[in-house]
Amino acid sequence: MGIFKIEGGHQLKGKIQPQGAKNEALQILCAVLLTPEKVTIHNIPDIVDVNKLIDLLKNLGVKIEHINQGTYTFQADAINLKYLESEAFKKDGRGLRGSIMIVGPLLARFGKGYIPKPGGDKIGRRRLDTHFEGFIKLGAKFRYNREDYFYGVEADKLKGAYMLLDEASVTGTANIVMAAVLAEGQTTIYNAACEPYLQQLCNMLNRMGAKISGIGSNMLIIDGVDNLGGTSHTMLPDMIEIGSWIGLAAMTKSELTITNVSWDDLGQIPDVFRKLGITVEKQGDDIHIPAHKDGYEIQNYIDGSILTISDAPWPGFTPDLLSIILVVATQARGSVLIHQKMFESRLFFVDKLIDMGAKIILCDPHRAVVIGHDFKSQLKATTMTSPDIRAGVSLLIAALSAKGTSTIHNIEQIDRGYENIDTRLRAIGALINRHKEND
Numbered sequence: 001m002g003i004f005k006i007e008g009g010h011q012l013k014g015k016i017q018p019q020g021a022k023n024e025a026l027q028i029l030c031a032v033l034l035t036p037e038k039v040t041i042h043n044i045p046d047i048v049d050v051n052k053l054i055d056l057l058k059n060l061g062v063k064i065e066h067i068n069q070g071t072y073t074f075q076a077d078a079i080n081l082k083y084l085e086s087e088a089f090k091k092d093g094r095g096l097r098g099s100i101m102i103v104g105p106l107l108a109r110f111g112k113g114y115i116p117k118p119g120g121d122k123i124g125r126r127r128l129d130t131h132f133e134g135f136i137k138l139g140a141k142f143r144y145n146r147e148d149y150f151y152g153v154e155a156d157k158l159k160g161a162y163m164l165l166d167e168a169s170v171t172g173t174a175n176i177v178m179a180a181v182l183a184e185g186q187t188t189i190y191n192a193a194c195e196p197y198l199q200q201l202c203n204m205l206n207r208m209g210a211k212i213s214g215i216g217s218n219m220l221i222i223d224g225v226d227n228l229g230g231t232s233h234t235m236l237p238d239m240i241e242i243g244s245w246i247g248l249a250a251m252t253k254s255e256l257t258i259t260n261v262s263w264d265d266l267g268q269i270p271d272v273f274r275k276l277g278i279t280v281e282k283q284g285d286d287i288h289i290p291a292h293k294d295g296y297e298i299q300n301y302i303d304g305s306i307l308t309i310s311d312a313p314w315p316g317f318t319p320d321l322l323s324i325i326l327v328v329a330t331q332a333r334g335s336v337l338i339h340q341k342m343f344e345s346r347l348f349f350v351d352k353l354i355d356m357g358a359k360i361i362l363c364d365p366h367r368a369v370v371i372g373h374d375f376k377s378q379l380k381a382t383t384m385t386s387p388d389i390r391a392g393v394s395l396l397i398a399a400l401s402a403k404g405t406s407t408i409h410n411i412e413q414i415d416r417g418y419e420n421i422d423t424r425l426r427a428i429g430a431l432i433n434r435h436k437e438n439d
Ligand SMILES: CC(=O)N[C@H]1[C@@H](OP(=O)(O)OP(=O)(O)OC[C@H]2O[C@@H](n3ccc(=O)[nH]c3=O)[C@H](O)[C@@H]2O)O[C@H](CO)[C@@H](O)[C@@H]1O
Pocket: 023, 026, 097, 098, 124, 125, 126, 127, 167, 168, 169, 170, 171, 172, 313, 318, 319, 320, 341, 342, 343
């Protein structure tokens, strides 16, 4: 277990390049199971969750070559299905959320897909019904072992079908798409999630020979094909990291340039930060955040009512940035209601921010009102534990803006999703150091 020690209250300056997108990487890596041919993937982030999935693929028999930083080749031409029944798989599969997406490709190509209840952030109920209802619609037989939380689907040959998903689940849509591309006939997925992660996945599958239309919308139409071939793919920059760095710049009054952000794939993200009064400048494909010397002022609605920032499936605002928005609002001029609609345990970290001096009223598990300090009162350093990836980074941003030296425990949570975060932050002037728990 590791900790970060952070001396806050210093301005940062410089350029920061976002890593490849974590949630896209988890989908794309699972898709290599759909073909016996070689797939080359670039811009893979070097983060704990992705490395766990790469190890799991290796244990499944995928041949993996590390070409250079961020680039790997994968070849799934000799899959070891026995591994799926081993104790080792039960442990590896539980290690992250993204592992759930091996089920669709395995079911489509080998007629069976198994998974223990996957891990990931403990941020509320994270059910898997959408995934398995989709597979059942495609003709799979489903079984669930309640004793050890083990899911399984089997089918001789999947058959295309019409389905209306009960919710626009991100990993659920990816999983069903990866099953449907090799099913017989046509599949229609209505109420599909359409995050850039999914658009990237569908475009990659089409390059492999799949026939998917409606990409980017909530209705995907998939004409099944007999087999898929190799391809190469480059991950988009991580939009959640980009949002994190926008928040970091504003909260520490720093001038930062976030490079090569792929503006066209950021959806509402820049505008939501602008609603907090933050200047987000487009410079080519970079984002420039000037130093907010005079702070930033939250906008009201046209009728004068208080701003609400809430999450929604894409093209709505991603739930993964609400914790960052919340922490940045603690130093804004004005008030905002943060409404986390999707997850019921993602706002509890505000207790720590309140300890640090932030003015926040947690109304219920889903809603918090933040009354900004307008930098008239600095947050105070403290000792805290990172409960999940995004709350962890939000606490880290709070610590970088706070007076004094803070300690963050359980930084493995942050390492799940952010590549070499301490080294990269030091390069723009942050005073942050990694230690072992008992140092
Ligand atoms: C590995 C990965 O890609 N993880 C992301 C993925 O998780 P994941 O795919 O697990 O999340 P889902 O999209 O399935 O659902 C997330 C939560 O939102 C709820 N829900 C979902 C859709 C909906 O229309 N209404 C609704 O209330 C679900 O009940 C669930 O509690 O998507 C989440 C939602 O963007 C992100 O927070 C996670 O970072």
